[in-house]
Amino acid sequence: QVRLVESGGGLVQAGGSLRLSCAASGSIFSTMGWYRQAPGKQRELVAQITGGGSTNYADSVKGRFTISRDKAKNTMNLQMNSLKPEDTAVYYCKAWTNYGAPYWGQGTQVTVSS
Secondary structure: OOEEEEEOOOOEEEOOHHHHHEEEEEEOEEEEEEEEEOOOOOOOOEEEEOOOEEEEEEEHHOOOOOEEEEEOOEEEEEOOOOOOOHHOOEEEEEEEOOOOOOOEEEOOEEEEEE
């Protein structure tokens, strides 16, 4: 059974940092990514990392967020620095198996106060 579990969300002041983690189990995953959804907005890609380690970021987080993964441990992290109130959202882990099937985690809330 495939399972993705996020952790690390919370409340932080603007300019602060948080580190999100996603623990994956039940399969071998190729591409993994972080998405977020703010109230009243569509879910959007934040950052993505392939099995080969290539990364891409939303323009809004470039230079502030860093995605990484440990394939041996099947974990993925998102280091978020210089957080802004507009980063407030529920952050979701998403992963694709080697067969291309997508899976989502349950989400973790990140709130940035001004």
